[in-house]
Amino acid sequence: MTAFIPYGRQLIQDDDIEAVLETLRSDFITQGPRVTEFEEALSAYCGAKYAVVFNSGTSALHAAYFAAGLSAGDEFITSPVTFSATATAGVLTGANVVFAPVEPDTGNLDVTKLCGFITPKTKLIVPVHFAGHPVNSEALFDVVKGGPIVVVEDACHALGTLYKDRVVTNWQKVGALKHSHMCAFSFHPVKAITTGEGGAVTTNDLSYYKKLKLFGNHGITKHSYDFVNHEIAPWFYEMQTPGLNYRMTDIQAALGVSQLRKLDVFIERRRSIAKTYNSAFAGNRYFYLPPERDYAKSSYHLYHIRLKDEYVQRKLEIFNKLKERGLGVQCHYIPVYRHPYYKSLGFTSIKSAEDFYSREISIPMYPAMADSDVQFVIEKVLETFEGV
Ligand SMILES: Cc1ncc(COP(=O)(O)O)c(C=O)c1O
Incomplete structure (x- = not known):
């Protein structure tokens, strides 16, 4: 059988399985003590005041947009x-998405071009930390500082990513909210840690925290001290805002707590694989390597290569050959405005995003890769390019 190495996958170990089994044997299989424990562990890990967990990164983003007041x-x-x-969770609030240009090498929002896209209607900016490399969040925050625009980070790729700014020279975690109001994460299996499906939002703001909590649970509170109506009966609860069932279960949260303990080890492994790729591919004629800015320590959710000019027209052929050789490569991403739904709304292409898309291929990167898998990938990548 030919070996096949996916571009990403989870790492579930015996302690994770034990944690889930223990919860299944307990009284709580929907929301219970593990959800609270996971929220506390996440906020402590990121260095944020609050974390609220959800049943996906998508619902986490939807909740953050709602909490920010995004609307028609x-x-x-x-x-x-x-x-x-990232876009659709906002469009569902009735708001209009505006796509802005990206940097040619990181694929992140080009903060220097943002000003040209801000209008009096701009309520939110949503930087996406593509592949685990942080956006220049400090420069982005300089653009909105003191104004009414809310910054919600889409950090679905970036749990455990570090950055530093001009003043504070120590490394800080994405999710610590130094330069944003809310930060959303995903725990899908290819992400830094997994809960099967799952997501979270961190914030330092009590009012956002309360809105996030309500939105994920039908807008319902059972706390009598929060009631608007002052009738109190033992069965009483109040629906105070719109909301849906976006709850994470204790089963998922138990897995999350167990995984989070190992996150730094997982990231260390990802960074060491990236280092091995970087030195094996250094100076090659075919593609550029993912950059790492001075202010960044990427968590390498993805390892993306970008084809040099001579190979751009042959991306499909190269992609297929990599697959034939057993590499589960992917392309991140088809620019969102290319999808039929967004086309139907009249979106047209953005040059920098088209350029990035024409070059990008993600090669395997996940902590469970053995050294022999890493060597296999290097060998097959070089063999493929030498053959085209
Ligand atoms: C950048 C980004 N945003 C949002 C999401 C949505 O997260 P989820 O799949 O957990 O709903 C993903 C998931 O792939 C993502 O990569």
Whole structure:
């Protein structure tokens, strides 16, 4: 059988399985003590005051947009180089998405071009930390500082990513909210840690925290001290805002707590694989390597290569050959405005996103890769390019 190495996958170990089994044997299989424990562990890990967990990264983003007050008639700016959920969770509030240009090498929002996209209707900016490399969040925050625009980070790729700014020279975690109001994560199996499906939002703001909590649970509170109506009966609860069932279960949260303990080890492994790729591919004629800015320590959710000019026209052929050789390569991303739904709304292409898309291929990167898998990938990548 030919070996096949996917571009990403989870790493579930015996302690994770034990944690889930223990919860299944307990009284709580929907929301219970593990959800609270996971929220506390996440906020402590990121260095944020609050974390609220959800049943996906998509619902986490939807909740953050709701908490920020995004609604019909508003505009929000994001990157077209992302998964469609970043845009669609906002479009579902009735707001209009505005796609802005990206940097040619990181694929992140080009903060220097943002000003040209801000209008009096701009309610939100949503930077996406593509592949685990942080956006220049400090420069982005300089653009909105003191104004009414809310910044919600789409950090679905970036749990455990580090950055530093001009003043504070120590490394800080994405999710610590130094330069944003809310930060959303995903725990899908290819992400830094997994809960099967799952997501979270961190914030330092009590009012956002309360809105996030309500939105994920039908807008319902059972706390009598929060009641608007002052009738109190033992069965009483109140629906105070719109909301849906976006709850994470204790089963998922138990897995999350167990996985989070190992996150730094997982990231260390990802960074060491990236280092091995970087030295094996250094100076090659075929493609560029993912950059890492001075202010960044990427968590390498993805390892993306970008084809040099001579190979751009042959991306499909190269992609297929990599697959034939057993590499589960992927392309991140089809720019969101290319999807039929967004086309039907009249979106047209953005040059920088088209350029990135024409070059990008993600090669395997996940902590469970053995050294022999890493060597296999290097060998097959070089063999493929030498043959085209
Ligand atoms: C950048 C980005 N945003 C949002 C999402 C949505 O997260 P989820 O799949 O957990 O709903 C993803 C998932 O792939 C993503 O990569």
